[in-house]
Amino acid sequence: MLSYRHGFHAGNFVDVHKHITLMLLIKSLKKKDAPFCYIDTHAGSALYDLQSGFAQKNREYETGIGRLWNIKNPPAAIASYLRTVAMVNATQKKDRMNPRYYPGSPVIARQLLRPQDRIVLMELHNTEAPLLKKYFTNDSQVSVHHRDGFEGLNALLPPQERRGLVLIDPTYELGDEFERLTEILIKAWRKWPTGIYAVWYPVQRGQPINQFHNDLRNSGIKKIYLSEISVVPDTEPNRLSGSGIIIINPPWRFDQILNKVTEWLEPVLDRGSKIPARCAWLGNTA
Numbered sequence: 001m002l003s004y005r006h007g008f009h010a011g012n013f014v015d016v017h018k019h020i021t022l023m024l025l026i027k028s029l030k031k032k033d034a035p036f037c038y039i040d041t042h043a044g045s046a047l048y049d050l051q052s053g054f055a056q057k058n059r060e061y062e063t064g065i066g067r068l069w070n071i072k073n074p075p076a077a078i079a080s081y082l083r084t085v086a087m088v089n090a091t092q093k094k095d096r097m098n099p100r101y102y103p104g105s106p107v108i109a110r111q112l113l114r115p116q117d118r119i120v121l122m123e124l125h126n127t128e129a130p131l132l133k134k135y136f137t138n139d140s141q142v143s144v145h146h147r148d149g150f151e152g153l154n155a156l157l158p159p160q161e162r163r164g165l166v167l168i169d170p171t172y173e174l175g176d177e178f179e180r181l182t183e184i185l186i187k188a189w190r191k192w193p194t195g196i197y198a199v200w201y202p203v204q205r206g207q208p209i210n211q212f213h214n215d216l217r218n219s220g221i222k223k224i225y226l227s228e229i230s231v232v233p234d235t236e237p238n239r240l241s242g243s244g245i246i247i248i249n250p251p252w253r254f255d256q257i258l259n260k261v262t263e264w265l266e267p268v269l270d271r272g273s274k275i276p277a278r279c280a281w282l283g284n285t286a
Contacts, residue, residue: 061098066098226279
């Protein structure tokens with residue numbers, strides 16, 4: 001069993017980047033009345049207590065939500081994200097420097113769901129999966145599977161709605177994670193070529209990011225957009241220096257929206273990186 005627990009990292013700069021992007025994608029899907037399905041392959045345990053021992057060990061939330069929580073007059077996308085975090089802190093004092101609780105991607109997606117939409121969540125960890133199931137007990141629009149998200153994704157595609165979004169956010173604990181991710185992603189796209197796929201990856205020295213990008217360019221997938229934010233200098237092999245997101249089949253003009261959000265986030269989250277944010281298409285977009 002893998003050892004990763006997201007409680008150590010909840011609310012950090014990665015979550016900010018990833019969850020704002022997720023919200024923008026779901027809101028784009030809601031522009032049409034037809035139902036959609038949201039699939040989360042590595043869903044975690046839904047809600048995180050930022051005062052827990054996990055979160056307090058490194059206080060990573062201070063690098064993310066802590067930098068945005070009390071910011072004045074943010075752009076609309078950021079304000080919407082902050083309202084979503086505030087909803088799970090409704091009983092907490094409003095003058096706190098940081099929120100008490102941080103919502104994971106399943107909770108964020110559930111807050112945006114309409115009656116006609118559906119969520120499918122997968123989590124393999126033996127501790128996280130029961131917490132996820134408990135949180136969504138008796139919620140008819142959410143199904144939770146205690147299983148390997150990569151294996152499960154192949155079995156679940158295409159969804160009956162034929163519209164939707166897949167969030168792939170693995171732990172990257174294994175040495176061949178990028179290779180396996182590329183294989184699974186290409187296979188999923190071939191089964192459901194019209195689906196939207198959002199894939200998070202760590203920006204970190206020693207990771208095969210360039211190879212990952214090249215493999216996707218040569219995969220036959222035509223519409224691939226990426227957003228990368230670096231927050232600290234990339235000087236150590238085991239230090240997470242930034243956050244990257246690949247989006248396959250982004251909605252119309254989504255690149256322009258995400259570009260503006262990324263440009264705004266970069267100086268807010270930066271802690272001496274000196275590497276500019278990167279937003280770009282990979283390969284042919286025809």
